[in-house]
Amino acid sequence: MRLSRYFLPVLKETPSEAQVASHRLMLRAGMIKQSSAGIYSWLPLGFKVLRKLENIVHEEQVRAGHVPMLMPTLQSADLWRESGRYDDYGQEMLRIKDRHDRDMLYGPTNEELITDIFRSHVGSYKDLPLTLYHIQWKFRDEVRPRFGVMRGREFFMKDGYNFDLTKEDALHAYNRHLVSYLRTYERMGLQAIPMRADGGPIGGDYTHEFLVLADTGESEVFYDSAVTDLTFGDRDIDYDNVAQCQSILEEFTSKYARTDETHDEAKFNEIPEERRCVARGIEVGQIFYFGTKYSEAMNAVVQGPDGKQTPVHMGSHGIGVSRLIGAIIEASHDDKGIIWPEGVTPFHxxxxxxxxxxxxxxxxxxxxxxxxxxxxxxxxxxxxxxxxxxxxxxxxxxxxxxxxxxxxxxxxxxxxxxxxxxxxxxxxxxxxxxxxxxxxxxxxx
Amino acid sequence: MRLSRYFLPVLKETPSEAQVASHRLMLRAGMIKQSSAGIYSWLPLGFKVLRKLENIVHEEQVRAGHVPMLMPTLQSADLWRESGRYDDYGQEMLRIKDRHDRDMLYGPTNEELITDIFRSHVGSYKDLPLTLYHIQWKFRDEVRPRFGVMRGREFFMKDGYNFDLTKEDALHAYNRHLVSYLRTYERMGLQAIPMRADGGPIGGDYTHEFLVLADTGESEVFYDSAVTDLTFGDRDIDYDNVAQCQSILEEFTSKYARTDETHDEAKFNEIPEERRCVARGIEVGQIFYFGTKYSEAMNAVVQGPDGKQTPVHMGSHGIGVSRLIGAIIEASHDDKGIIWPEGVTPFHxxxxxxxxxxxxxxxxxxxxxxxxxxxxxxxxxxxxxxxxxxxxxxxxxxxxxxxxxxxxxxxxxxxxxxxxxxxxxxxxxxxxxxxxxxxxxxxxx
Missing domain, CATH: 3.40.50.800 (Anticodon-binding domain)
Structure with a gap:
């Protein structure tokens, strides 16, 4: 690209509204422009990076055997009433009435919609295991959007959903996601540490968040410094290999690494003192196994090998694609500007x-x-x-x-x-x- | 892809709600699933085609020198009040109130938002010519959505906007778009005929619609059969060459081809009778030159070479990416199913x-x-x-x-x-x- 033909509106002055480095630098480098509170236009340079991240996520998900599709941004409220979340979700859910006065919403996540698709089309254990995912715009009506694309209202996210016959199979899907996420972040030049997390409103017994260490992170994190020595590297992964995926999960999660939500002071103190780290982190992804929570509420059942109807075991797994750009910049900049890792740079x-x-x-x-x-x-x-x-x-x-x-x-x-x-x-x-x-x-x- | 690991929920029965072949076949082939009226989930096979079309559009736009970016789906109502369209647009615009009771809307098109971006960052004729485009989900709250993705409410569209110093330059941008669209459709295996069209609510003196002939088309079209003999082929195009782009426009638009909105019976009758065709067509794109309509309303001016502030000349140019899939199937199927052109087939x-x-x-x-x-x-x-x-x-x-x-x-x-x-x-x-x-x-x- 010749700059004379490009649209790169860099700013000389530092925008006063931006509190963190990534927000400042994205505005100054002409990557984004705010159009309303927490809603951004991605100018050409920003869009180029966003598209690169999207492609990396697609490549790694397909490599793990997960199947891409696309659900719409707007959903009917009825499905959310079925799961019971329509009333639970609170004001962060953007509720909309269409011209026929039907209740709609701008999807903040897709458990209900994907479960509806699944139950409409799948009836037998023979069609399992199945993991479907999409990368789509979501909306959460944050009270106080801030930090640019890191806490925006309209954001781009990959969310994937696994459907399995048994808890064991679903835990393999969980492990497969963990492995594919490690690889994904490393390709982006990021170290994202899986930390034991709290289920939150989606629920779930097993869940890890992936955090990038940065002073501006929203979460306080506690970890054994040995976790930062782990690298995924150039491993040859067979995503069907249950033992291999399990052993990578163990390698990356057996050392202490937790957010403040699940922090356990006693366990933390068992780590040799010189390895105890307290820092801040930016959440860039999360994986959940939540069992039959949605499949029971929404009657997503399959016929098992024994002929009996059984609710499927599910999990959901997300990567915050647009927020990742903020995280990458927080982790990689100096006082002159951004320093792109080679894997995601907009131009080589x-x-x-x-x-x-x-x-x-x-x-x-x-x-x-x-x-x-x-x-x-x-x-x-x-x-x-x-x-x-x-x-x-x-x-x-x-x-x-x-x-x-x-x-x-x-x-x-x-x-x-x-x-x-x-x-x-x-x-x-x-x-x-x-x-x-x-x-x-x-x-x- | 091995089918045993894919998600391809084909239907044996013909869905009763589908009135046209493309809608029936997309449902039967497991490409889409309706989630609410006029809103669809793109199942894996459908998403794969959608993504191919998106990539072709990107490639051809970049080839023409147009710069990709991405605007958000939700917009503030304020910009639309500035242009005067907030009240004009009627019930097809999906109006939304956020938690702070601010008026928002789900963008049906982006003239206002792009003009705002332009006026915020560009102040000199030296930064022109400039054409920015994006491919993004749009929403039009149709009273009666029908024909599947051909007249959906949430739809995927490429819309591009040119900014030029003079009318002449803007007409070159218009021609460039016409040429790039001809090439785009032909790569998709489609013959889309540019027809003189009516400005409609966006306004515009110069406008052509691109129509694919199909019995199920929503528009009646009148044309000289000689237009169907024209093919774009493997031409070597220099998109900076004003004369070349102009001559291709003339080649493809000088023969009679109009929709019912602009049909002129007297002119039509000048064509030799054996070449007079009346048929139906599906609109898959439209180009507009609308001069200074938005730049004047929204004060998008640049300093000209003479030092004077002058409103920029603009046009907007759209390709209906999701609806194209319907059009391709209408144009290419038999009683057994879809017949994909090689350029867009989901699998080779x-x-x-x-x-x-x-x-x-x-x-x-x-x-x-x-x-x-x-x-x-x-x-x-x-x-x-x-x-x-x-x-x-x-x-x-x-x-x-x-x-x-x-x-x-x-x-x-x-x-x-x-x-x-x-x-x-x-x-x-x-x-x-x-x-x-x-x-x-x-x-x-």
């Missing part, structure tokens, strides 16, 4: 032309742009007629991990400059070497 | 195992599945333990363009059967030849 690298209009510099930039594009990479080429200082500041603010700087002086020696946003280190090398280097960095991402 | 081919459990047949199917997948193709493998007749009926219903049938008898002679859904013709050939053939069919799609 920036190209800064130090002397727009100089024949040689323009030609070198064009050639770099073409070589990178031909390799399937997306550069953002700042081809505007601006001062170098302003161009660098914009690139630092929007946080592309790599920047190529092209100027007449370097070109005389046959080199350009390749700069890492994270370390700030620069290296001079021939253009074709820089292209090769960038291609290597992104290979397999 | 089906594999039917005639004797599940037979060692050789299973191995051959597995090998085919792996070879196709390794080439980046997605087969749907019916690995269920069902009768061949039922498997064929399902494949015909869901309409994959190609089917590979594997059975012990053929395997003895080293062959499988490759069948075209469209023609019904079958051919016996070695498995590796079939894989090669299918890869060739989809090359470049």
């Amino acid at each position: 690298c920036g190209i800064v032309n130090l002397k727009q209009g100089d024949e040689e510099a323009d030609a070198a930039c064009d050639a770099l742009y073409k070589s990178l594009t031909a390799l399937g990479l997306e550069p953002l080429y700042d081809d505007r007629n601006e001062r170098a200082g302003g161009k660098f500041a914009t690139m630092d603010l929007i946080g592309l991990p790599w920047r190529i700087t092209v100027g007449p002086r370097g070109l005389k020696n046959g080199v350009i400059e390749l700069t890492s946003r994270r370390t700030g280190e620069s290296e001079e090398l021939p253009p074709e070497e820089a292209v090769k280097r960038i291609a290597e960095i992104y290979a397999g991402l | 081919c089906g594999i039917v195992n005639l004797k599940q459990g037979d060692e050789e047949a299973d191995a051959a199917c597995d090998a085919l599945y792996k070879s196709l997948t390794a080439l980046g193709l997605e087969p749907l493998y019916d690995d269920r333990n069902e009768r061949a007749g039922g498997k064929f009926a399902t494949m015909d219903l869901i309409g994959l363009p190609w089917r590979i049938t594997v059975g012990p008898r053929g395997l003895k002679n080293g062959v499988i059967e490759l069948t075209s859904r469209r023609t019904g013709e079958s051919e016996e050939l070695p498995p590796e030849e079939a894989v090669k053939r299918i890869a060739e069919i989809y090359a470049g799609l």
Whole structure:
């Protein structure tokens, strides 16, 4: 993309309404614009990151054997009356009347709707196990939306639902989700720690929240520092392998890691003192096993191998896709701006032309742009007629991990400059070497 | 995908509520499920097609130089009061009050919101031309939703907005959209004819609707049969080339083609009688140039080269993504089911195992599945333990363009059967030849 043809409205001033770094930086980098309280337009740069995260979530869910679909944003109130949650949910549920005065609502979650779909179409244990998921806009009418997309009202979330014949099978689905989530977050450049959590209004005996450590997190968290040494890495996972999924769950959840809701001071004190950590965290996902709560309330039963009708065991599993962008920025920025992890960066690298209009510099930039594009990479080429200082500041603010700087002086020696946003280190090398280097960095991402 | 692990709830009976073929077939093929009047869940097969169409629209818009972003579904009423449309829009607009009793609405279109974004960030002619678009869920509270996703209440639409300094520039944007739409529809296997249309509530002097001919279309259309001979084909388009875009517009719009709203009997009668056609059509897109209507009402001005503030010239351009699926099916089905064009098919081919459990047949199917997948193709493998007749009926219903049938008898002679859904013709050939053939069919799609 050539910047002269893009829409990247960066702000020079820090917006006064933004209290946390991610909110400030998303506004300043021209990623979002508030349209009403807690409701945002995703400007082109923000949308690009959102779409990348959406695609990563899809890829990892499909890899785990889960089946994508899409439920609508608006739901009929009747299903929620059936489960008993219509009255329970309180004012966070946005209630709507249509022109025929029917009670509707903007879905904050989809347990009822998916259970209705399931019971309408599935009648036999032979069709199990089944996990359906979607990534869709949700609405929660927060009293006081804040922190930008981290606590918005309209938000983008992946929610998945497993249907199993037995508790054992459902717990395997639970483990499978935990494993796929670990992999998902790590691809996004995040360490998200599974912590034992509280069921809350959805209910559930087994539940873990995934938290990203950040000073601005809404939850206080207590953990054994050894959990931060765990990495998922490049493991070969067979998601049908019950023992393998179980052992990964144990590896990642056997050490103490809890939010304030489930914190147990006595157990915490059993950890050697030097490993006891108290910090803050941002919740970026949660998995639940809630048994037959909804299937009994809504009569979602299958015929078992014994011929008897039996309610299915269910769980629900969510990843907050839009809020993740806030979490990634909270975890990865400096005083100049955002620092995108390579897995989610909106553009793979920036190209800064130090002397727009100089024949040689323009030609070198064009050639770099073409070589990178031909390799399937997306550069953002700042081809505007601006001062170098302003161009660098914009690139630092929007946080592309790599920047190529092209100027007449370097070109005389046959080199350009390749700069890492994270370390700030620069290296001079021939253009074709820089292209090769960038291609290597992104290979397999 | 193995069918045993998929969720494809096909219906044996024809649902009584469905009046048109596409609605019936989408329900029967397990693509959608109604959740409330005019609101649908997209089951896995339906979602897969929806996502393919979304991707094609994105690719063609980006190719035309238009910039993707995303606006929220819910909007504040204030912006609509500014343009004067809040009161004009009538009961089709779904009006909502949030917990603080603020007036909101579920966006039926986005002229106001995009104009607000534009005026907040753009102040100079130097930032023009600019075309922003998004693909997002919209809501229109139809009195009587019908025809499934063709006239739903919650629907998925691409809407794009161009901002230009002059009328001339804006008309080039108009032409660019027309060209990109022709290409988009043709990639989807559709012939969509641009017809002179009426401005309607959005207003506009220049507007064309794109119509797909189908007996179940909501509009009566009148056209010179010569327009149906035009094809876009594999043209090399430079979207910056004003003359080229203009000449394509002329080529595709100079022959008589109008809906009943703009039909001119006298002009129609000038066409040689044998070429005068009266038929029905489904509207799948519309482009508008409406000048400074919104920019003046909402003060979206830029500083021109002469230093003067001038309201920008705008247009809006829509493609009904979810309704397109209905239109494609109306245009391409037979009494056995859907016939997907190759460009939008949910799976590239089906594999039917005639004797599940037979060692050789299973191995051959597995090998085919792996070879196709390794080439980046997605087969749907019916690995269920069902009768061949039922498997064929399902494949015909869901309409994959190609089917590979594997059975012990053929395997003895080293062959499988490759069948075209469209023609019904079958051919016996070695498995590796079939894989090669299918890869060739989809090359470049």
